[in-house]
Amino acid sequence: xxxxxxxxxxxxxxxxxxxxxxxxxxxxxxxxxxxxxxxxxxxxxxxxxxxxxxxxxxxxxxxxxxxxxxxxxxxxxxxxxxxxxxxxxxxxxxxxxxxxxxxxxxxxxxxxxxxxxxxxxxxxxxxxxxxxxxxxxxxxxxxxxxxxxxxxxxxxxxxxxxxxxxxxxxxxxxxxxxxxxxxxxxxxxxxxxxxxxxxxxxxxxxxxxxxxxxxxxxxxxxxxxxxxxxxxxxxxxxxxxxxxxxxxxxxxxxxxxxxxxxxxxxxxxxxxxxxxxxxxxxxxxxxxxxxxxxxxxxxxxxxxxxxxxxxxxxxxxxxxxxxxxxxxxxxxxxxxxxxxxxxxxxxxxxxxxxxxxxxxxxxxxxxxxxxxxxxxxxxxxxxxxxxxxxxxxxxxxxxxxxxxxxxxxxxxxxxxxxxxxxxxxxxxxxxxxxxxxxxxxxxxxxxxxxxxxxxxxxxxx
Amino acid sequence: xxxxxxxxxxxxxxxxxxxxxxxxxxxxxxxxxxxxxxxxxxxxxxxxxxxxxxxxxxxxxxxxxxxxxxxxxxxxxxxxxxxxxxxxxxxxxxxxxxxxxxxxxxxxxxxxxxxxxxxxxxxxxxxxxxxxxxxxxxxxxxxxxxxxxxxxxxxxxxxxxxxxxxxxxxxxxxxxxxxxxxxxxxxxxxxxxxxxxxxxxxxxxxxxxxxxxxxxxxxxxxxxxxxxxxxxxxxxxxxxxxxxxxxxxxxxxxxxxxxxxxxxxx
Ligand code: SF4
Numbered sequence: 022x023x024x025x026x027x028x029x030x031x032x033x034x035x036x037x038x039x040x041x042x043x044x045x046x047x048x049x050x051x052x053x054x055x056x057x058x059x060x061x062x063x064x065x066x067x068x069x070x071x072x073x074x075x076x077x078x079x080x081x082x083x084x085x086x087x088x089x090x091x092x093x094x095x096x097x098x099x100x101x102x103x104x105x106x107x108x109x110x111x112x113x114x115x116x117x118x119x120x121x122x123x124x125x126x127x128x129x130x131x132x133x134x135x136x137x138x139x140x141x142x143x144x145x146x147x148x149x150x151x152x153x154x155x156x157x158x159x160x161x162x163x164x165x166x167x168x169x170x171x172x173x174x175x176x177x178x179x180x181x182x183x184x185x186x187x188x189x190x191x192x193x194x195x196x197x198x199x200x201x202x203x204x205x206x207x208x209x210x211x212x213x214x215x216x217x218x219x220x221x222x223x224x225x226x227x228x229x230x231x232x233x234x235x236x237x238x239x240x241x242x243x244x245x246x247x248x249x250x251x252x253x254x255x256x257x258x259x260x261x262x263x264x265x266x267x268x269x270x271x272x273x274x275x276x277x278x279x280x281x282x283x284x285x286x287x288x289x290x291x292x293x294x295x296x297x298x299x300x301x302x303x304x305x306x307x308x309x310x311x312x313x314x315x316x317x318x319x320x321x322x323x324x325x326x327x328x329x330x331x332x333x334x335x336x337x338x339x340x341x342x343x344x345x346x347x348x349x350x351x352x353x354x355x356x357x358x359x360x361x362x363x364x365x366x367x368x369x370x371x372x373x374x375x376x377x378x379x380x381x382x383x384x385x386x387x388x389x390x391x392x393x394x395x396x397x398x399x400x401x402x403x404x405x406x407x408x409x410x411x412x413x414x415x416x417x418x419x420x421x422x423x424x425x426x427x428x429x430x431x432x433x434x435x436x437x438x439x440x441x442x443x444x445x446x447x448x449x450x451x452x453x454x455x456x457x458x459x460x461x462x463x464x465x466x467x468x469x470x471x472x473x474x475x476x477x478x479x480x481x482x
Numbered sequence: 483x484x485x486x487x488x489x490x491x492x493x494x495x496x497x498x499x500x501x502x503x504x505x506x507x508x509x510x511x512x513x514x515x516x517x518x519x520x521x522x523x524x525x526x527x528x529x530x531x532x533x534x535x536x537x538x539x540x541x542x543x544x545x546x547x548x549x550x551x552x553x554x555x556x557x558x559x560x561x562x563x564x565x566x567x568x569x570x571x572x573x574x575x576x577x578x579x580x581x582x583x584x585x586x587x588x589x590x591x592x593x594x595x596x597x598x599x600x601x602x603x604x605x606x607x608x609x610x611x612x613x614x615x616x617x618x619x620x621x622x623x624x625x626x627x628x629x630x631x632x633x634x635x636x637x638x639x640x641x642x643x644x645x646x647x648x649x650x651x652x653x654x655x656x657x658x659x660x661x662x663x664x665x666x667x668x669x670x671x672x673x674x675x676x677x678x679x680x681x682x683x684x685x686x687x688x689x690x691x692x693x694x695x696x697x698x699x700x701x702x703x704x705x706x707x708x709x710x711x712x713x714x715x716x717x718x719x720x721x722x723x724x725x726x727x728x729x730x731x732x733x734x735x736x737x738x739x740x741x742x743x744x745x746x747x748x
Contacts, residue, residue: 233684237684237685238702248703289662348617
């Protein structure tokens with residue numbers, strides 16, 4: 022009898038939907054049906070059925086081909102390579118659980134690596150703005166139940182977070198928003214006419230790269246001063262009208278995306294948005310939230326801030342303290358400046374997402390990819406180690422885009438012999454300790470951790 | 483005055499973090515001792531002697547020590563960072579953090595510098611004959627107390643984030659600048675002799691900016707109030723006087739609101 026599993030989390034986009042229902046085969050090996058998820062989420066689950074999924078690590082041979090090797094050999098290679106490097110770079114974590122992120126922190130510290138995550142090419146600038154200006158945010162539940170004016174600034178959830186609008190931001194009926202979409206005024210600020218912009222009541226089609234000026238115009242109008250007739254390609258009347266809508270809202274919610282974080286000015290765009298949010302709170306309640314891309318990309322920010330004090334771009338090569346300064350310790354800058362001599366790509370695809378010059382520099386040195394599937398980074402790697410798929414055949418904690426932790430389930434049994442990220446990194450850490458003749462330090466975040474098998478015995482020894 | 487000359491012997495494979503190349507670290511040491519001072523290349527501990535030949539002994543104090551680097555330092559970070567006195571001259575380029583957190587003394591880079599030149603600077607002088615990348619005289623990440631004093635003069639162009647969160651001191655860019663000049667500043671002076679792309683004085687509370695060239699995109703929060711004749715860095719000219727950023731908070735002094743001033747050459 023196929024089994025129905027309810028309240029499953031979807032390990033794809035930052036909406037982290039936790040209402041998915043999955044029907045799995047009797048033997049727990051195959052996913053038969055996925056309900057409630059959007060098409061991306063459905064495909065992600067179905068993908069786990071793929072019989073060609075890698076089951077063994079593959080090492081590049083002298084003739085350029087890839088050969089399957091055993092896990093211990095791959096673990097030994099990874100440990101030795103990272104220890105030998107003067108400055109390894111560990112990048113990724115778009116798609117893994119917090120347990121894996123905590124485990125990787127141990128090997129990063131041991132090997133004096135730079136620890137970075139996908140935020141570096143995504144919402145990293147948002148962190149910098151938060152450092153400078155604070156983060157007056159809320160949860161998606163509050164947005165759903167209270168927000169009657171929703172602003173999408175430089176983001177397009179209809180494509181990037183398909184169920185965001187139906188679960189949290191435009192359509193749902195909440196406690197104070199019982200009429201759903203009818204009760205909400207939607208503003209979209211985007212240089213393109215996206216599908217989200219088409220849903221909006223007002224679309225401010227600004228000139229690309231002039232978000233900062235537009236935020237400043239909003240703030241200037243809010244303070245009661247005059248502005249030029251046209252700012253960033255938008256007429257004064259439109260700006261004044263938009264400000265009026267936001268000011269008169271009962272609860273205004275600003276969602277911003279990569280249109281702000283990765284156009285000129287980067288962190289300053291977010292910084293200005295945060296200032297605007299603060300200003301609006303003189304009149305009404307206003308909150309702001311980053312549209313984080315992946316289901317657990319808020320995770321490394323949480324886990325590593327707790328461990329090292331910084332969310333991303335963490336240079337641990339000093340040995341005594343963590344140093345963080347994006348522009349210097351950020352993955353793409355390190356690669357472009359040829360400042361690292363070993364690259365580990367985990368649960369992300371640097372091969373597809375980094376500038377080609379950065380990848381060319383990285384390829385001069387050992388290149389290791391840890392990923393459940395084949396991707397560009399696995400195909401150019403010297404070593405590809407497959408792991409289980411977090412949220413599909415491996416459970417774990419994830420942080421949704423509003424930094425709410427959610428326990429994700431495993432719906433099917435993992436491939437035999439394939440470890441989870443956490444198990445793999447713990448084995449690499451153990452091997453590193455063996456090679457350096459040091460005692461591993463296990464700080465158990467939870468009692469039922471899987472590796473090492475008997476943690477109390479290890480700690481007592 | 484005693485001069486220590488460092489001659490580069492090899493290019494670091496990664497970047498050399500030469501926090502110890504300062505008159506303060508050299509003071510009271512002879513050439514041999516200086517060669518053993520520690521630097522970092524990634525996680526490896528290296529010495530100045532691994533990358534430079536050292537000649538000449540340092541003076542008794544930092545103020546009596548001049549450092550000359552006779553060659554290129556494109557891959558050397560932190561030259562003269564945190565120094566309090568003395569001089570450093572580089573006959574070539576230098577990498578990041580030149581004169582970062584500097585309190586006194588003089589740095590002269592005859593080539594270009596990379597980013598973070600003079601970040602969180604408190605005093606002293608930096609002169610760069612070539613270009614600078616981004617974050618000249620900027621605050622360290624997350625710090626709302628940026629550059630407090632001293633002078634930075636860049637003879638060429640500079641990138642973005644000049645004098646972010648600046649509280650005092652002077653930055654002079656003789657060439658063009660990209661975007662974000664004196665963002666969030668609450669004091670200090672920035673002079674740009676060339677053109678700026680935009681975002682001049684965004685979120686600025688107090689302080690002064692002079693621009694001799696054009697500003698391609700003016701911040702909407704700046705308002706023209708009058709025209710003034712001024713002498714700026716040895717040049718007499720008429721400037722349009724703007725105040726702003728009207729969207730930002732501003733303190734009051736003697737019952738009057740204090741704005742930041744932007745002077746754009748008429
Ligand atoms: S919206 Fe995102 S989290 Fe929700 S089902 Fe689709 S891909 Fe998964």
